[in-house]
Amino acid sequence: MNLRRLGTSLIAPLLGVGISIAVTSVILIAIHAQPLAVFSSMIKYGASAHAMTLILNLATTYFLSALAVAIGFKMNLFNIGVNGQYTLGAMVGGAVAGSLHLPTILSVPITIAVAMIVGAGWAGIAAWLKVARGVSEVISTIMLNFIATAIISYTIVRTSVGHETSLNVRGTAMIPESGMLRGIPLLDPKTEIYGFFFISIAIGILYWFVLNRTRFGYDLRATGHSATAARTSGIDAKRMTVITMLISGALAGLVGLPYLLGDAGSYNLNFPTDWGFTGIAIALLGRNNPIGIAVGALLWAFLDVASGQLILEGVPREITTIMQGVIVIVVVMSYEIVRRNQVKSEQKNVARALEKQEVSA
Amino acid sequence: MLKGVKLASVLAVAAMALTACGSTASPSSSAPTSDVKVGMAYDQDGKGDGSFNDAAYAGLSKAQTDLGVQIKEVNSGSSATDASREELLTLLAQDGYNPVIAVGFAYSTALAAAATKFPDTTFAIVDSVVDAPNVGSLVFAAEQGSYLVGVVAASASKTGHIGFIGGMEIDLIKAFEAGYDQGAKSVNPNIVIDSKYMGAAGDNTAWNVPEKAKAASAGMITNGADVIYAAAGGSGLGMFQAVKAAGAGHWAIGVDSDQYNVPSLAKYKDFILTSAEKRVDTAVYDVIKGVVDGTPLTGVQNFDLAKDGVGYSTSNSAVDAYKAAADKAAADIKAGTITVNTK
Structure with missing residues (x-):
C-alpha cells in the first residue's frame, strides 16, 4: 500500500520532467540547437562544485518561499502575497541589521525575528480582512504586494533609511560584517554555502513535525479538508485562518534573508522581488510536503543556475523557463488525474459494498 | 589610430x-x-x-x-x-x-x-x-542631451504644453526630466509640462509596460500636450503608439538610440521628431x-556633450526648423554658460 502510494506520487514528477525534456528538445531542434549537447552541458556544469554551491544557495531561498505557500495550501489558503511579505521583511530586517553593531550571535537572531514579524504582520492584514470582512486572501495579498513595493520605494528613496550604496543604486545601509550570516565553503573552496542553508533544513523538519505530530497540525489539516466538519468537531476555523496566515507570513519573511545576510549585505532597489511566485510553483510540485518541496527547489535552482551556462553557448536562457513551466503543468495535471481515479475507484468500492448489503438483506 | x-x-x-x-x-x-x-x-x-x-x-x-x-x-x-x-x-x-x-x-x-x-x-x-x-x-551627462530635446520640444509645441514619460522613478531618470524641463523653460518660461513615471523605485516592471505608457501619454495629449518625451526603456513604445494615434501635429521624442532609425519602430518614424541620444x-x-x-x-x-557622448538626433528633417536653437544651446552648454540641472 505504502509502496503503491510512493509509486503514484513519483509518477507525476517523473512524467513532468520527461515531458518537459521532450517539449524542450522539439524547441531546441526548431532553433537549430542540439538537444543532447545542451542537456549534457547543463548537467556537466551543474555537477561542478562551484555550480552546486550556487544551486544549494538558490534552493535555500526557493525552499523557504515554497514552505510559506505550502502551509497556506494545507488550509486552502492561497497566499500570493509572499513577494510583498518577504521584500518588506528583508527591507526592514536589512535596515535594522545595518544599524546594529552587535556580535553575530545577537545581531542575526534579531534580524531574523524582525523579518519574521514584519512578514507575519503584513500577512496578518490579509488574515484580518478575511475573517472580519470576508475579503478573499487571493485578492488582498496581491494588492498588498503592490502596496509593499510602494512602501519600500518610498522608504528607500525619500527617508533616511535609504542610502546611495553605489552610483545609481539606493538601498539600506550596508550591514556590518558582524551582522552577516556568512556560510562555509563546503563543496567549492571559493564559494560559500549560505549559513541559512542549514537553518532552512531545521525549519523544514520543524514544519513537518508541527503539521504531522501536533494537535495544531491536525486542526490545520482538518480545517483544510473541510471547514464545516472541523467546526462541528470544535475547531475555531477563524482562529486557524489567522494563525496559519501569520505563520505563512513569518516564513515568507525569511525568504529574502539567505541572500541578504549571505551575500547582498543591503536591501537595495535591485533586490529580486518575485521569489514568492517561484514558491507557489515549487509548493505545487512538492505537494506541500517538505521533502517534495526540497527536491522541487533543487530542480528549479538547478535549471536557473544552468541557464547562465546555456546562454554562453548561444542557447537562450528562456529555454529553462519553458522547462519549468512544462514541469509544473504536467505535474499538476497528473496529480489531478490520479486523484480523480482514486475518487472513482473509492466510489466503485462503496457501491459494491452497498450492493452486497442489499443482496444479503 | x-x-x-x-x-x-x-x-x-x-x-x-x-x-x-x-x-x-x-x-x-x-x-x-x-x-x-x-x-x-x-x-x-x-x-x-x-x-x-x-x-x-x-x-x-x-x-x-x-x-x-x-x-x-x-x-x-x-x-x-x-x-x-x-x-x-x-x-x-x-x-x-x-x-x-x-x-x-x-x-x-x-x-x-x-x-x-x-x-x-x-x-x-x-x-x-x-x-x-x-x-x-x-x-x-544625460541631462545635457535632454536639455537639447527640451529646447526642441518647446519650440515645436503649438499648445505650450508638453509631456515627459519616465521609466523608474530614480535619480538616473530624474536627470533626464530635469534637463528636459530646463531646456523647455529656456524657450518658453510659461510652458506646461506633464510628467509621469511608469514605476516607483525598485519596481522592475517600469521599463516594460508600454500599455501603461500609452495610457499616460494619451492622457497628456487629451490635456493638450502636443510633444512628449519618453525616457522609459521598452515602455517608450506606448508613447509612440499614443502619439501616432493622436495624428499629425503631435510629436514624440525618443531616447538613448536614434529611435527614428530603429527598425522595430519604423511604423512610428514619421512622428519621431528627434531623440535625446545617450551614446x-x-x-x-x-x-x-x-x-x-x-x-x-x-x-x-x-x-558629455563636449565629448559627443550625448546629443540630439537630426535624422528626421522635421527637426531642421529647430536646429539653430538646439545647436546654440549645445554650444552654450559646451562653453559652460549654461549649467544643466540633474535634479
Whole structure:
C-alpha cells in the first residue's frame, strides 16, 4: 500500500520532467540547437562544485518561499502575497541589521525575528480582512504586494533609511560584517554555502513535525479538508485562518534573508522581488510536503543556475523557463488525474459494498 | 589610430596563425579580424528595447564589423541576484572574453567582485562607477542631451504644453526630466509640462509596460500636450503608439538610440521628431577599441556633450526648423554658460 502510494506520487514528477525534456528538445531542434549537447552541458556544469554551491544557495531561498505557500495550501489558503511579505521583511530586517553593531550571535537572531514579524504582520492584514470582512486572501495579498513595493520605494528613496550604496543604486545601509550570516565553503573552496542553508533544513523538519505530530497540525489539516466538519468537531476555523496566515507570513519573511545576510549585505532597489511566485510553483510540485518541496527547489535552482551556462553557448536562457513551466503543468495535471481515479475507484468500492448489503438483506 | 591598426593587424595575423584553418568566423578575407573576444552582459531581458540596450548592441556590432572582434552576448534574466550576475561575468571572463562589458547599474556589485577575481581582464560598466584598476566606468551627462530635446520640444509645441514619460522613478531618470524641463523653460518660461513615471523605485516592471505608457501619454495629449518625451526603456513604445494615434501635429521624442532609425519602430518614424541620444554605442565601441589597441579604457569616463557622448538626433528633417536653437544651446552648454540641472 505504502509502496503503491510512493509509486503514484513519483509518477507525476517523473512524467513532468520527461515531458518537459521532450517539449524542450522539439524547441531546441526548431532553433537549430542540439538537444543532447545542451542537456549534457547543463548537467556537466551543474555537477561542478562551484555550480552546486550556487544551486544549494538558490534552493535555500526557493525552499523557504515554497514552505510559506505550502502551509497556506494545507488550509486552502492561497497566499500570493509572499513577494510583498518577504521584500518588506528583508527591507526592514536589512535596515535594522545595518544599524546594529552587535556580535553575530545577537545581531542575526534579531534580524531574523524582525523579518519574521514584519512578514507575519503584513500577512496578518490579509488574515484580518478575511475573517472580519470576508475579503478573499487571493485578492488582498496581491494588492498588498503592490502596496509593499510602494512602501519600500518610498522608504528607500525619500527617508533616511535609504542610502546611495553605489552610483545609481539606493538601498539600506550596508550591514556590518558582524551582522552577516556568512556560510562555509563546503563543496567549492571559493564559494560559500549560505549559513541559512542549514537553518532552512531545521525549519523544514520543524514544519513537518508541527503539521504531522501536533494537535495544531491536525486542526490545520482538518480545517483544510473541510471547514464545516472541523467546526462541528470544535475547531475555531477563524482562529486557524489567522494563525496559519501569520505563520505563512513569518516564513515568507525569511525568504529574502539567505541572500541578504549571505551575500547582498543591503536591501537595495535591485533586490529580486518575485521569489514568492517561484514558491507557489515549487509548493505545487512538492505537494506541500517538505521533502517534495526540497527536491522541487533543487530542480528549479538547478535549471536557473544552468541557464547562465546555456546562454554562453548561444542557447537562450528562456529555454529553462519553458522547462519549468512544462514541469509544473504536467505535474499538476497528473496529480489531478490520479486523484480523480482514486475518487472513482473509492466510489466503485462503496457501491459494491452497498450492493452486497442489499443482496444479503 | 595608426598604431591601433598596426596592432590589430599583428593580432589578426597571430590569430590566424594560432587558429590555423579551424576558425569559422569572418569568411570575408577583406574584413579585419581580431582575436579579441568581447563579452557583453545586458540586464534582465536585454536587447530589443529599441533604446538603451539596443544602443549598447549597436556599439558592439560596429566593433564586430570594423574591428573584427568576436562577440558573445548574455542577459541576466528576471529576478537576477548579485550572485547570478557575478556568475555570468565570471563565466565570460573564464572563457577568455576580454573586455567584459556590463550594461546597466544593476551590475555594479557583481562587476566589482568579478573584476577582483580577474585582474588581467578589462571590465566596463554602463551608468555606474566601480572603483578598480581594470574597470572602465561609463557615465553619461544625460541631462545635457535632454536639455537639447527640451529646447526642441518647446519650440515645436503649438499648445505650450508638453509631456515627459519616465521609466523608474530614480535619480538616473530624474536627470533626464530635469534637463528636459530646463531646456523647455529656456524657450518658453510659461510652458506646461506633464510628467509621469511608469514605476516607483525598485519596481522592475517600469521599463516594460508600454500599455501603461500609452495610457499616460494619451492622457497628456487629451490635456493638450502636443510633444512628449519618453525616457522609459521598452515602455517608450506606448508613447509612440499614443502619439501616432493622436495624428499629425503631435510629436514624440525618443531616447538613448536614434529611435527614428530603429527598425522595430519604423511604423512610428514619421512622428519621431528627434531623440535625446545617450551614446552608449560610442562608449562601448571605445572600450572595445581600447582593448584591441592595447590601451584599455579604465577609470571614470564621463560622456558629455563636449565629448559627443550625448546629443540630439537630426535624422528626421522635421527637426531642421529647430536646429539653430538646439545647436546654440549645445554650444552654450559646451562653453559652460549654461549649467544643466540633474535634479
